[in-house]
Amino acid sequence: MTSKYDRLGSKGLTETLWRTLNHDRHFIIPDAEPRCSGSLALRSLAGDSLEVDPKWAQRFEVTEAEARAWAQEEFGFMLGQVRQSIDAKLARGRASLDEARHAPIAPGSALSPDAVPAAFDLFRKLPRAILDAVSGDAARVTQAQDELTAIERRLGAAGVDVAPRLGAFPARLAGLRREFEAARKPGGGRA
Numbered sequence: 001m002t003s004k005y006d007r008l009g010s011k012g013l014t015e016t017l018w019r020t021l022n023h024d025r026h027f028i029i030p031d032a033e034p035r036c037s038g039s040l041a042l043r044s045l046a047g048d049s050l051e052v053d054p055k056w057a058q059r060f061e062v063t064e065a066e067a068r069a070w071a072q073e074e075f076g077f078m079l080g081q082v083r084q085s086i087d088a089k090l091a092r093g094r095a096s097l098d099e100a101r102h103a104p105i106a107p108g109s110a111l112s113p114d115a116v117p118a119a120f121d122l123f124r125k126l127p128r129a130i131l132d133a134v135s136g137d138a139a140r141v142t143q144a145q146d147e148l149t150a151i152e153r154r155l156g157a158a159g160v161d162v163a164p165r166l167g168a169f170p171a172r173l174a175g176l177r178r179e180f181e182a183a184r185k186p187g188g189g190r191a
Contacts, residue, residue: 015030018043021042021043027042027057028066028067036057039054040053104159118157125151128147129148133172133173136177141174148169149167
């Protein structure tokens with residue numbers, strides 16, 4: 001047996017769920033349906049009021065279970081629409097922020113607003129990179145190279161020209177350490 005709810009189906013917010021004031025009866029009425037005025041007082045979930053003819057409304061009457069199912073489906077649809085809208089706005093906002101972060105700060109300037117935070121990041125990470133580079137530990141040297149290479153790319157994208165191969169700096173320091181240690185060893189180059 002097909003219920004009235006099944007016949008009406010969900011139209012994606014083109015119907016409204018109405019209830020009697022005492023919540024005993026439930027109606028799913030298409031929004032485009034011309035109303036027949038009468039004595040049956042109804043209230044929507046949004047709080048709107050309506051007085052319609054009881055016989056006219058009877059053809060839209062559904063059980064409480066059907067009303068709940070309809071409401072869950074419609075609210076799920078609404079939440080999905082809201083989620084899509086929010087996701088789209090967030091994506092546009094992220095794109096705008098990213099564009100602003102990489103846009104020049106003034107006409108004719110290569111610097112972007114990310115230049116200062118990128119330079120600060122370099123100054124913050126450089127002491128650790130130097131310590132890692134002279135540590136003698138190959139893994140720490142590699143980590144320092146990776147950190148400085150990432151900062152080099154970030155500074156370049158922000159319009160800051162840094163010495164090419166900033167990421168190679170830790171390896172050069174590690175090489176200096178090896179040379180120094182080799183020179184200090186007996187017969188290592190010092191007479």
